[in-house]
Amino acid sequence: QVQLVESGGGLVQAGGSLRLSCAASEGTFSNSAMGWFRQAPGKERLFVAAITWSGGSTYYADSVKGRFTISRDNAKNTMYLQMNSLKPEDTAVYYCAGSLRVKVPTRISDHDFWGQGTQVTVSS
Numbered sequence: 001q002v003q004l005v006e007s008g009g010g011l012v013q014a015g016g017s018l019r020l021s022c023a024a025s026e027g028t029f030s031n032s033a034m035g036w037f038r039q040a041p042g043k044e045r046l047f048v049a050a051i052t053w054s055g056g057s058t059y060y061a062d063s064v065k066g067r068f069t070i071s072r073d074n075a076k077n078t079m080y081l082q083m084n085s086l087k088p089e090d091t092a093v094y095y096c097a098g099s100l101r102v103k104v105p106t107r108i109s110d111h112d113f114w115g116q117g118t119q120v121t122v123s124s
Helices: 027-031
Strands: 002-009 010-013 019-026 033-039 047-051 058-060 068-073 080-082 091-099 120-121
Touching: 002 091, 019 033, 019 120, 033 068, 033 080, 033 120, 047 068, 047 080, 058 068, 080 091
Parallel strands: 010 120
Antiparallel strands: 002 019, 019 080, 033 047, 033 091, 047 058, 068 080, 091 120
């Protein structure tokens, strides 16, 4: 079972930037499509971005398109989420997840393993 550990969350002012990392415990990572999700207090977990196993294709929720960039380094078993022009409504716990079954995993049910999450707070 692949284990994922997110890092890079924190408190930032509106308009600022953060880069989240998701480190995987083993080499299966390079065969997995990956995704980022987020969950605000009292709300459902929502899709943010996804990337295919090779990194050749990326997909974004409309709410983050043009501001966030997903990427991966299979040699380091790590995925990233660069978040720019942050807004207070981006405040949430951010989760990374992986899928061995789905090429473009945009749904929660597409994913086989999850990280524990990292808090991102954007102040106005």
